[in-house]
Amino acid sequence: MAIGLHDSQVSNPVLRWIDQRLPVVTMMQKEYGTFPTPRNFNYFWNFGALALINLVIMIATGIFLAMNYQPHTAHAFDSVERIMRDVNFGWLIRYVHMNGASMFFIVVYIHIYRGMYYGSYKKPRELLWMLGVVIFLLMMATAFMGYVLPWGQMSFWGATVITNLFSAFPIVGPEIVTWLWGGFSVDNPTLNRFFALHYLLPFVIFGVVFLHVAALHITGSNNPLGIEPKGPQDTLPFHPYYTIKDSVGIVAYFALFALLVFFMPNYLGHPDNYIPANPLVTPAHIVPEWYFLPFYAILRAVPDKLGGVLLMFGSILVWFVLPWLDTSKVRSMRFRPVARIFFFLFIVSFFVLMWAGGKPAEQPYVIISQLATAYYFLWFLVLLPVLGKLEKPLPLPESIAAAVLGTKAVLGGGPIPQAVAAKPMEKA
Amino acid sequence: MADTMAPQMAQAAPGAHPGATKRDFLKLTTAAFAAVGVAGIAWPFVASMSPSRDVLALASTEVDIRPIATGQAITVMWRGKPVFVRNRTAEEVQEARAVPLSELKDPATDQSRVQRDSWLVMVGVCTHLGCVPLGQKPTDAKGDFNGWFCPCHGSHYDTSGRIRRGPAPSNLAIPDYAFTNDTTIRIG
Numbered sequence A: 001m002a003i004g005l006h007d008s009q010v011s012n013p014v015l016r017w018i019d020q021r022l023p024v025v026t027m028m029q030k031e032y033g034t035f036p037t038p039r040n041f042n043y044f045w046n047f048g049a050l051a052l053i054n055l056v057i058m059i060a061t062g063i064f065l066a067m068n069y070q071p072h073t074a075h076a077f078d079s080v081e082r083i084m085r086d087v088n089f090g091w092l093i094r095y096v097h098m099n100g101a102s103m104f105f106i107v108v109y110i111h112i113y114r115g116m117y118y119g120s121y122k123k124p125r126e127l128l129w130m131l132g133v134v135i136f137l138l139m140m141a142t143a144f145m146g147y148v149l150p151w152g153q154m155s156f157w158g159a160t161v162i163t164n165l166f167s168a169f170p171i172v173g174p175e176i177v178t179w180l181w182g183g184f185s186v187d188n189p190t191l192n193r194f195f196a197l198h199y200l201l202p203f204v205i206f207g208v209v210f211l212h213v214a215a216l217h218i219t220g221s222n223n224p225l226g227i228e229p230k231g232p233q234d235t236l237p238f239h240p241y242y243t244i245k246d247s248v249g250i251v252a253y254f255a256l257f258a259l260l261v262f263f264m265p266n267y268l269g270h271p272d273n274y275i276p277a278n279p280l281v282t283p284a285h286i287v288p289e290w291y292f293l294p295f296y297a298i299l300r301a302v303p304d305k306l307g308g309v310l311l312m313f314g315s316i317l318v319w320f321v322l323p324w325l326d327t328s329k330v331r332s333m334r335f336r337p338v339a340r341i342f343f344f345l346f347i348v349s350f351f352v353l354m355w356a357g358g359k360p361a362e363q364p365y366v367i368i369s370q371l372a373t374a375y376y377f378l379w380f381l382v383l384l385p386v387l388g389k390l391e392k393p394l395p396l397p398e399s400i401a402a403a404v405l406g407t408k409a410v411l412g413g414g415p416i417p418q419a420v421a422a423k424p425m426e427k428a
Numbered sequence B: 001m002a003d004t005m006a007p008q009m010a011q012a013a014p015g016a017h018p019g020a021t022k023r024d025f026l027k028l029t030t031a032a033f034a035a036v037g038v039a040g041i042a043w044p045f046v047a048s049m050s051p052s053r054d055v056l057a058l059a060s061t062e063v064d065i066r067p068i069a070t071g072q073a074i075t076v077m078w079r080g081k082p083v084f085v086r087n088r089t090a091e092e093v094q095e096a097r098a099v100p101l102s103e104l105k106d107p108a109t110d111q112s113r114v115q116r117d118s119w120l121v122m123v124g125v126c127t128h129l130g131c132v133p134l135g136q137k138p139t140d141a142k143g144d145f146n147g148w149f150c151p152c153h154g155s156h157y158d159t160s161g162r163i164r165r166g167p168a169p170s171n172l173a174i175p176d177y178a179f180t181n182d183t184t185i186r187i188g
Helices: A013-021 A024-033 A043-066 A076-085 A090-117 A126-148 A153-168 A173-181 A188-219 A238-263 A290-301 A305-325 A337-357 A365-390 A400-405 A407-412 A415-427 B002-012 B022-048 B053-057 B090-098
Strands: A036-038 A235-237 B061-064 B073-078 B081-087 B119-123 B146-150 B155-158 B163-165 B177-181 B184-187
Touching (some): A024 A238, A036 A238, A043 A188, A043 A238, A043 B022, A076 A090, A090 A126, A090 A290, A126 A153, A126 A188, A126 A290, A153 A173, A153 A305, A173 A188, A235 A238, A290 A305, A290 A337, A290 A365, A305 A365, B061 B081, B119 B184
Antiparallel strands (some): A036 A235, B061 B184, B073 B081, B081 B119, B146 B155, B155 B163, B177 B184
16 A cells, blocks of 8 residues: 555545545445445345444443443432433433333344345355354343343342353352352442443444444445345445435334334333342242343253253354354355245244243243254254255346346346446436 | 436526536435434433433522521532622621722622622632632631632632622622521522
8 A cells, every 4th residue: 555645536625635644535435435235135234234323322322321320239220210200301311222222132133134044144254244243242241231230120130140140150150150240149249340341342342343344345245145246237336225225224213213212111121120129039030131032041941050051152152153054055045945944943943932931931831942942953053054965056146137137137238237326426 | 217307307496506406405405304303312312411300409408597696607508519698797788888889890789789788698609710719707818808718819809799809700699599587598
């Protein structure tokens, strides 16, 4: 790279002066303006942008909540009630943060589903996918610690149960738990460190998201056909085509978000968390937030303490090796008639686990959880590797343009799609 | 399609700027809606930093003035700040009222600064940079005008709490207060 001022194409003199010295305008134009993006995205490709927006909303509302929150066992519950009753718009900011967590998991689960269905994790996007799994794990830790902060009954007993998971490890388990707590039970030191980490981790997430996006811009996006763009006729500039398509998704996302916040703010929560924490009484039926239920069901499905914990962590860690477990050369499930059926059964098993995780730990829910857990792992460890070898995939289209435009692209070749792609440049 | 139609639309519109297109109109409209939306979202966040209702509920203070003898003063806490309540002697009132307004940096009559002649109630925060002036205790320095003296940067206040010399720009502030009866005042 040459040393000296960047050769900026910006016409505005002030922006140009900055761009010559720090080419942020050029970079934005390259990465979000003209960035060549497959022309055949469906609405599943909105969810990355939605997740980023959701992260920003969580950080913004979280900072303002922290201005009024007291991380002390004697004041935490009351300070949250003060936010709800006395702080101007405190109810709004807290409900947005609270439901924002649920919205974040809805968005991210759909984002992960998209990646799994269309094979976005496959070469060359393995690292991009693994960074995504890191983000998901950080999100789980952040959400868990955030749920502890209001110091209600569910906060306290959730914290007790989840930290006790680590006691399953042989020999060092109990020491680890004492270390996590900073004492002999979940208490003030625990609350203090959870608050500090709950404030820190979103910024760590932001950093990993940056890497996730940087990696995406090296490989480019996958698309519903799962075949790589072969030339300009297969892509569109990101702006205005996908800024607009993302905007449509954002409007729908905000509508659902507003519905939750303004009409059913406590629908996804648990009423027991409006009872102040009491270390002497465990609520009769304790469950985690809905987004942890599938993993909670896996934990309870195993009649062995260590085994349950390992399987629960394993159910997410297995995602890290997904790019190598899936042996098929074909990315998109659209062209995998057999694997697609088993994939949808896997999705069903996930929802069954989510349902069973919210039920009491008794029959028939235990056996149902066990069957669903078995299928969950069967899919990743047996079906996916084997089907890649045995299945005969459907023929892949010649190119994205051919699949999208049909005969026009085949007969006309370059000119028609190029004219379409050139349109926005005329205005620029 | 929209792009090819745009120039015709622009020409058809009465009073249109030459070269303005339908796309320009759409961009401006979108930006305006976005600006309103962002402002609407920002408002609750900004408002959440204003005093909350529990803070406002503690925003007034009642003072029993019976123990304050003539010539004495007490300092009470109101909204986290000191308030001077002084029971002035007849001479002090006289002294304050004898000063011609033309000599004052921030002209105000003594009558305009009190509700009852002997009782002076002021926020005890120097109007320069917020220090608490001396003069409440009999042993304090009272400055050259027998009132209050701010040790930080040397502002002198008279027996009506008016600025007479030094860097402070205005008189000591008078809070909203009322005599709820002869022996009690409520500040705020």
